[in-house]
């Protein structure tokens with residue numbers, strides 16, 4: 224997590240500060256490629272995710288923890304299910320979580336733009352047995368962002 | 377990528393580039409002044425003097441933080457018991473070998489198919505020479521260490537967007553970057569452009585030093601010849617007898633190096649934690665936790681998923697269930713509790729501590745990281761490419777290829793670290809099935825080593841957010857969070873205190889786990905002995 228790169232401060236967002244991590248050296252280095260082309264449909268290039276649709280974002284990122292059917296998982300700790308999760312009744316709730324994180328859920332505000340957050344929030348609220356029809360808008364997402372972004376110290 | 381020439385680059389741009397390359401050390405100084413430098417002030421074995429008068433300590437988690445506490449507290453006369461979720465000690469100090477199976481969250485199971493003697497360290501894999509505490513425990517517990525090569529001049533730096541995607545030898549980029557920069561600085565100096573920055577006497581010294589540092593010729597140019605080849609290597613190496621005469625190789629121009637971006641990776645071996653010498657345990661990183669198990673394994677109760685930690689004025693009581701089957705909760709009590717459960721999991725446990733400590737625990741999500749181990753039928757990187765240990769860096773999502781730092785010249789199989797990734801790509805890797813991760817690591821790696829297609833025969837992939845007992849790879853502290861929460865995560869909260877990598881300023885290093893544990897038990901001991 225750390226890097227000898229011009230745009231270091233930007234890249235070092237949540238990760239880098241903690242950084243000097245054992246792991247980290249690699250991180251920053253890996254993040255530094257400047258060209259904005261995804262090398263592969265399932266991999267982004269740089270510090271921001273490049274998936275755009277709700278489905279692509281869910282499958283490319285969220286299902287790592289929340290699992291392919293949104294069923295969540297339980298070990299020593301747990302990842303909450305999104306399938307049939309009553310908290311999703313609020314359209315702001317999932318968007319807020321993605322932007323700001325909570326406990327084990329990292330904040331993804333620095334890695335997604337407002338459109339992406341809205342897209343994935345609306346996706347989970349209309350899949351996995353959730354049938355909410357009201358949609359969160361990118362403007363509403365914007366309002367959820369911390370005034371002073373947590374990631375930029 | 378040629379043609380443009382350095383002439384087209386302004387001096388300011390150039391200095392910015394150099395500054396960027398130096399950035400990490402500059403940043404390092406800055407961090408040092410912010411007290412953020414991961415230095416260990418371990419001064420030898422801890423001495424817990426005074427009689428604990430039969431006090432008992434319940435330790436939660438048998439990673440290195442928990443194991444160190446168990447060993448030292450027991451030695452000091454405490455009654456200790458450790459509860460551990462897994463069926464093994466070590467936590468992140470973990471090695472996967474042939475015959476092991478690993479089931480991640482979601483129930484995805486992998487069987488490790490490596491040959492005997494081969495392994496992947498899915499978590500920690502290297503120990504800096506200045507991580508004194510862990511090195512001392514290795515010494516005391518008889519864990520044999522061998523060198524870990526961080527920088528290998530014959531490994532590659534690779535950009536999918538430069539040099540036609542062809543990997544470049546580290547020594548070429550290193551020598552030619554230094555040479556190119558030295559030449560530019562020498563030129564500026566001679567043209568008196570540096571006169572305001574260096575005194576007249578220093579100017580000569582500067583020129584002399586640039587010549588030596590950059591392998592410049594007597595006219596202060598960096599060019600094809602025996603000087604530059606003495607750094608970057610030759611087209612035909614010096615040899616004996618009739619074929620002895622070396623043939624120099626042609627340097628890559630500085631503008632091409634700058635544009636390639638590969639210079640970014642050069643800083644790596646200059647970072648404090650990655651400076652020579654680093655070590656690894658012979659046989660796998662978990663040799664360390666296995667050594668601890670020999671000492672204190674009998675104090676560990678395995679397969680215990682802690683679900684609640686309660687305290688009153690007299691004792692602490694932990695509730696746990698069988699990690700596999702759940703079932704009826706069991707309770708165990710002690711005078712004190714040292715909890716080393718990662719914050720990501722602890723934040724979900726019913727825990728009786730003050731609000732500030734709760735806030736601290738809840739504020740700490742864990743970083744993403746993945747590692748993929750790949751078994752090759754033969755050590756082609758050694759046999760075909762003379763790469764012995766060390767790391768290749770790439771801008772592809774696998775980020776790194778790590779070559780085994782052991783078993784050199786073996787005629788059998790070998791295991792590569794085929795991917796070691798952080799950030800967005802790590803989340804993306806984790807979102808794939810384990811088999812798909814291995815497939816991708818092979819696909820990316822084959823762009824650097826075409827031999828992959830014929831030689832890689834199996835692999836195993838660990839995405840740390842799917843590791844059931846941690847939910848991530850290491851605590852994601854920020855400066856802001858440190859300011860707000862660090863003191864509170866360190867406090868003795870009634871009869872409970874925390875230790876582990878996440879309670880240290882050495883995040884994501886085992887040294888952090890150990891020194892936090894030593895610090896916690898010292899403070900606890902003082903409390904117990906002095907009342």
Ligand SMILES: Cc1cc2nc3c(=O)[nH]c(=O)nc-3n(C[C@H](O)[C@H](O)[C@H](O)COP(=O)(O)OP(=O)(O)OC[C@H]3O[C@@H](n4cnc5c(N)ncnc54)[C@H](O)[C@@H]3O)c2cc1C
Pocket residue numbers: 245246299300436437438439440441442459460461462465466467468469498499500501502503680681682683716717718721745746747840845846848849850875876877878883884885886887888889
């Ligand atoms: C990918 C990666 C690379 C790394 N590289 C390096 C490196 O090169 N060098 C280095 O020194 N360090 C490295 N580290 C960091 C190092 O692994 C950690 O800092 C260290 O091992 C943490 O020790 P710990 O005791 O704090 O936590 P852990 O080892 O995580 O121990 C915590 C224990 O608590 C248990 N537990 C969790 N929940 C419960 C529960 N509910 N009930 C009971 N028990 C529970 C877990 O099973 C685990 O055994 C790396 C880490 C990762 C993930």
